[in-house]
Amino acid sequence: MPLSVADREAFLAEPHIASLAVEAGEGRAPLSVPVWYDYTPGGEIRFLTEGDSRKARLIAKAGRFTMLVQRASPTYRYVSVEGNVVWSGPTTLEELTRISSRYLPPEAVAGYVQGSDLHVLVTFRMRPEHWLSADLGALS
Numbered sequence: 001m002p003l004s005v006a007d008r009e010a011f012l013a014e015p016h017i018a019s020l021a022v023e024a025g026e027g028r029a030p031l032s033v034p035v036w037y038d039y040t041p042g043g044e045i046r047f048l049t050e051g052d053s054r055k056a057r058l059i060a061k062a063g064r065f066t067m068l069v070q071r072a073s074p075t076y077r078y079v080s081v082e083g084n085v086v087w088s089g090p091t092t093l094e095e096l097t098r099i100s101s102r103y104l105p106p107e108a109v110a111g112y113v114q115g116s117d118l119h120v121l122v123t124f125r126m127r128p129e130h131w132l133s134a135d136l137g138a139l140s
Contacts, residue, residue: 003133008079009041011133015102016069020047022055023062030066031058037067038099044125045081048091048099051122059085059124067126077135081128091121 003011017034024031033055037047045067049056059065063085070078093113100112 001135001137003077003079003135006041007135008131008133009039011077012039012045012069012079012081012128013041014069016071017103018047019068019070020055020065021068022058022065024058031055035067036099036103038095038102044086044127045083046095046099046123046125048095048121048123050120052120056122056124060088065124065126075135075137078133080132081126081130083126083129085124086127087125088122091118091123093118095123096121 002008015036018037019032020035021030021032031054035047035049035055037045039045047067064083065085066080066082068078068080070076096116096118097109097113101109104112
């Protein structure tokens with residue numbers, strides 16, 4: 001069953017590992033890779049990567065991407081969003097800290113952030129335009 005707008009946005013706001021997909025060019029399947037991200041209901045999805053990575057180059061060329069987040073228990077649920085890149089640019093210390101704080105234990109965040117090279121990171125922002133979602137209900 002599809003999720004309500006509030007439920008799908010709340011689920012997307014949880015710290016799942018996302019599968020990011022972007023067009024990879026003629027004769028190639030889409031590139032699909034795991035990423036950390038940040039989302040606040042009603043806002044933009046943000047994720048960061050190295051600026052010279054394959055995914056960064058492909059997203060810059062395509063101008064859009066898809067993200068899928070899912071869970072397998074206690075019920076299978078997923079949310080997939082697609083949209084255009086609305087902004088990309090250098091990653092700030094605040095963005096790196098906010099995103100890494102979603103995925104790392106509090107005591108590990110400062111070390112991770114200090115060990116990262118902000119000069120090579122780029123942040124992409126996407127406002128979801130198309131949504132797919134489902135919750136398959138209680139497992140029997």
